[in-house]
Amino acid sequence: MTIHAASRNFLDRPSWLAVLARATRTQLEDPLAGVNFLQPIQQVRAPEVGMVMLRGRIGGTGNPFNLGEASVVRCAVRVGEGPLGVSYALGRDKRRAELAALLDALLQNPIYHDQLQETVLLPLVLAQAQARAQKLNDVAGSKVEFFTFVRGEA
Numbered sequence: 316m317t318i319h320a321a322s323r324n325f326l327d328r329p330s331w332l333a334v335l336a337r338a339t340r341t342q343l344e345d346p347l348a349g350v351n352f353l354q355p356i357q358q359v360r361a362p363e364v365g366m367v368m369l370r371g372r373i374g375g376t377g378n379p380f381n382l383g384e385a386s387v388v389r390c391a392v393r394v395g396e397g398p399l400g401v402s403y404a405l406g407r408d409k410r411r412a413e414l415a416a417l418l419d420a421l422l423q424n425p426i427y428h429d430q431l432q433e434t435v436l437l438p439l440v441l442a443q444a445q446a447r448a449q450k451l452n453d454v455a456g457s458k459v460e461f462f463t464f465v466r467g468e469a
Contacts, residue, residue, distance in 0.1 A: 326436055331422055334439050335415040336404050342442070343414035346435045354395025356417065362390040362409035388412035398423035 326334065335343070364386055371382035390412040391401045400420025402412045418435060421427040 325432060326440070328419075328423070331432075331436055332402070332415075332419060334436055334443065335402060335418055337443055338411075338415070338439050340408055340411040340414065342439060343411060343418065346431075347414065347417070352394060354397070357393050358390070358413075359393055359399060360389065360391035362388050362412045364388050364407050364409070390416040392416045392420055394420050394424070 365388075366384045367387050369382040369385055370379045372379050385405055386407050387403055387405055388407060388409055388411070389401070389403045390409070391399055392413065393399050394417070398420055400416040400418070400423065402415035402419060404412045404415060418431065422431050422436075
């Protein structure tokens with residue numbers, strides 16, 4: 316994900332879908348509160364909960380194995396005759412997936428694109444980067460250094 320500060324279009328679609336998938340329900344609801352859409356919002360695929368299999372690798376390079384399952388919600392909406400907005404999100408919050416799909420649809424529309432990039436995506440990107448940095452800082456505080464002493468042959 317690349318952010319160009321001088322450009323109003325700093326995220327491409329795969330990047331903004333990832334940002335929306337990590338956002339909380341409140342973070343998605345707040346920017347849309349009080350917005351009246353002139354065109355109807357139709358649910359192409361109503362939010363539905365399913366399961367995905369999580370795969371893992373020992374050491375990140377070993378053979379893959381099934382780690383476990385996780386709940387996921389998917390949704391697809393269209394605003395008027397505009398582009399299809401989709402979302403997939405971990406968890407079971409159907410409203411959160413619906414809001415992310417709605418924002419995806421709106422971000423694909425040139426009328427809303429630039430404004431939503433600045434007012435919705437940029438704050439989300441910054442908040443997620445700050446949370447990630449805080450988590451790394453918290454983890455670094457509990458890091459344990461192990462030293463190996465080599466015995467000399469006498």
